[in-house]
Amino acid sequence: MSSQKVNCAKGTREAGLGHAVLSASGSHRWLNCTPSARLELEFENTTSEAAREGTAAHALCEHKLKKFLKKRSKRPVSDYNSDEMEECTDAYAEFVMEQYEEAKKSCKDPVLLIEQKLDFSCYVPEGFGTGDCIIISDDKLHIIDFKYGQGIFVEAEHNPQMMLYALGALEIYDALYDIKEVAMTIFQPRRENVSTWTIPIEELKAWAEEELKPKARLAYDGEGEYLPGEWCTFCKAAVKCRARAEEKMKLARLEFKMPPLLTDAEIEEVLNVLPDLTKWANEITAYASEAAIHHGKEWNGFKVVEGRSNRKYRDELLVAEAAREHGYTDIYRQTLIPMTEMQKLMGKSTFEEILGDLIYKPPGKPTLVPNTDKRPAMNVTNAENEFDKIMED
Structure with a gap:
């Protein structure tokens, strides 16, 4: 084992004792604004509702992949479980297995790793992380990352978190396989986004030495210029x-x-x-x-007041009973169960057979977005002419 690899392993053990100063998930931030990493340590480390939901989805992904691989696994139980989460995690597990089968076409014994601990401290001080899924074949390394969030569209191309995971995986397997390139895939089902980017390992390592390493040292030391973005x-x-x-x-x-x-x-x-x-x-x-x-903080010119609220029934059963006693019977509304729940109730094929012709998807409201958005541009020539006429009037 090389001295470099020994140092990496040491970094993982030491860093594993606490929260990483330079996390892989925050790399996009500290690579652009290097002093932000140390500044963040002064703030309380809280977990958002979205993050807890994402953790639950990742646990379900891990379970389903293990079942595909015929490994023992206890299904995780969470308050966040839903039809949507089931569908998204099913799609992820199926995608991973498709990539695994594809790897078998060029390699008789590819390796599939789930929730693999990765060490990239050779480039990032105390740098470590966990890869959702890694597939290693004779000449290719494939990193697959599951994103359950839907607020931000995540791209694979030049994604520093994925590149760090790739470097960590190469530290383990580069000497065992003749890896020539690394594929990185972001699987983001709630945004219908499957983004894959491939890079030769020479380019990846050049980026790590020339850009990552010096910026990581600045970030770890809390140095450099603040750069908002x-x-x-x-x-x-x-x-x-x-x-x-x-x-x-x-x-x-x-x-x-x-x-x-x-x-x-x-x-x-x-x-x-x-x-x-x-x-x-x-x-x-x-x-x-x-x-x-x-x-109890007091801000000059501001005060805390009681906000507006809406009336609520104390007990719906007692309200219904009292209303019926006085002759009011038309007191309920009837609505259909949600479409996802209906499809699960009937099964996908039966759902399409019975209700397919009764379901439609209306066009979305026209929205102005940056050119980087993946959706095709609408033809708004007529709307533009009307706008120009209004401005002339």
Whole structure:
């Protein structure tokens, strides 16, 4: 075993004692804004509802893959279990097995690893993580990552988290296999996104030495320049980050002119930053509200009041009984069960046979999005002509 690999193994054991300063999941952030990694340590490490739901989905994925491989596994029980989660995890497990069968065509004994501990501390101080699924064949390494979230569309191309996992897997298997390239797949079923990117290992290692290693050292030491951007989304320090606040306040130079008085270039600039600006404003409001309501913080010019609420029945059974006693019987609404539940009740083929002609999917509401969105552009020529006519009038 090389000295480099010995150092990597040591890094995993040491880092395994606590939370990683430079996590793989946060790499997009600390590679762009290196001092943010240390700054985040000053904030409480909380777990969101979405993160807990994602953890439950990952546990179900692991169970289903083990069952495919005929390994012992106890089905996890979670409050987050749903028809949607069942469908998404089924699709993931089936996709992984399809890739495993594909690997068998060029390799008689490929290896499939589930929830594999990975060490990339040769490049990132105390760097370690867990890969959802890794398939190793004679000349190819395939990293597959399951994303249950639907808020952010995740791309595989140049995805630093996946690249770190690939480096960790190569540390274990590069000497055992003649691996020439690494494929990385993001499987994000709730966004109908299966994104795969392939890179030769020479390019991956060059990136690790030339870009990853020096930036990781800066990030670990808390050095470098603060650089706000879309990577601020999940940063714990984002709500109080001065650099981010200054970036958002640059919009003030537009003097908040009415939209028709802005140039096209100014409108395009605002459109680009508006989603993050709105998110930042909401984060500031949430932070200030939390501090005031739960910690007694007083903000000049603001106060805590009782919000509006809607009336509720204390006991629906007693309400129904009292209403019927006084002659009111038309007090219930009847609605169909959700479509996913109906399909599960009937079975997919029977569902299509009985209800296929009775179901339709209406067109979605036209929405303005960046060009990076995967959906095809609509033909809005007629709408454009109408808009121009209104502006002329």
